Amino acid sequence: MAIGAEKEARVPKDLRQFLELMDRELPSDVLRIKKSISPKFEVTALQQHLEDQGRFPLVIFENVLNQKGEPSGFQLVSNVFATREKVALALDLPPDQWRMEPSFRFADRSSHPIEPLRVSSSEAPVHEVVKTGDDIDLYELPVVTHHVMDGFPYLVDAVVAADPETGTHNSSHHRQLIKDKNHLGLWMSPRHLWNYCQRAEAEGKALPIAHVHGHHPGFYLGTEALIPMEADEYHHIGGVLGEPLRVVPSISFGDRLMIPADAEVVIEGEVLPGVRDAEGPFGEFTGYYGPQRWGPVVRVTAITHRKAPIWLNILCGHPDTSLLGGIPKEAGVFEAVKAALPTVKAVHFPISGCCRFHAYISIDKKVDGEPVVAAMAAFPHHDELKHIIIVDSDVDAFNEQEVLWAMATRVQPDADINILKEVRGGSLDPSATRHAVGSKMIVDATKPVGRAFSERISVPDDVMQRIRLEDYLDQ
């Protein structure tokens, strides 16, 4: 390394850097739409057409309208997380390392937190344009109305907040309905942000929050890290990014709420104490609408953004959100299973299970009974897991057709399926008849050890190597 190279200023990771990386490394997976398009259903409709063709490119809408039907001045980017290859790239892996590698990389990085780096407002790109007071108008943003029953435009990126007592920062994904030009409806499950709100409200205080739009995808993957409430999520996001998250005091709340400096857009606001209103329905990650709820209300206090800003749309209920939520969980389940069963080979949360409800686990089985051990170790790690299919290591857990073939040929339902009843489950599982309580299924799709079993067909190895496809197809 040349002397002085270490002193070169590093370009902080942001969405623009990732888009450049996509253009360089996966250019065939980037689709630019130049024609004007409305964020009200039209963006989703175009993506649904692509999905119906089995295509999940990163889509850049270069001329997206705002909610008033005017040119927004934003570009809109969607499907950033829609394939494992893109997530691999977001975690600084080659795109062909898309199987367990992103999960392992995520687990490794998130377990090595990096302290955030404070910068001044003049150094923060997200403060290039600042709107407060009467200049605030959420309708000027190209916020997408996704699905029929959503009815209204929804923000679906990360919400950041600071613990009202300790100042520890949390980042989490929540749906937020645009109610009017400066108010949002917010829904949250009873986790960290909900806890902050409850404690602030108990003292009659508003809770400062900010909605972070358009950061590097590593920021949102880091947001999915499962960490204790006392841990600072900004440190773990830095770990996932592989560099310090640059933060800047918020316009509205100063040091009380630090903001990711390299985001494209930040919407600052406060959760109003004692105020509730109707919010929802909203198309959730399950592919169904979550019901309308009676939830908190946010008063927006500032909108800040970069010049020539990019709006990041995360398409909820499609692979974009499935993989964003699923990949960070796979390695955790892998480690939990490995502690009980060292011969585990892979854990895959497939998109068909919304990357939450199904897990395919491959093991190098030594004795009967190990598949159930693997499943029992996996369930406590993620309460939304419902169906676990255990396969032998000759079956590719990332190839759903092979997994279902193993289920078809190695399972006798009366002997190889276990049902667990009355177990804590996902709060958004539409099939559950009780809230967050349901049943679990373990499918042992492995071959028995203790008795003779049919052999899987194959072609001789030496012939497979000698007969090369390209030698025959060129003729």
Place this chain on the structure above:
Amino acid sequence: MARIMWVDCPTCEGRFYVATDDFKGTNRPMLCPFCSCRFTESEAKDVVEDHN
């Protein structure tokens, strides 16, 4: 999932669902996602409870 009840908007007759525990037996105004109309459970054109 939370228990849901389907409601019909009294203005546009659009159907959507709400969390039963949040709205049933309350006077809380629901918000029609199709026409932005506000109405309470008793004002709904129809209410169908379901334990989904």
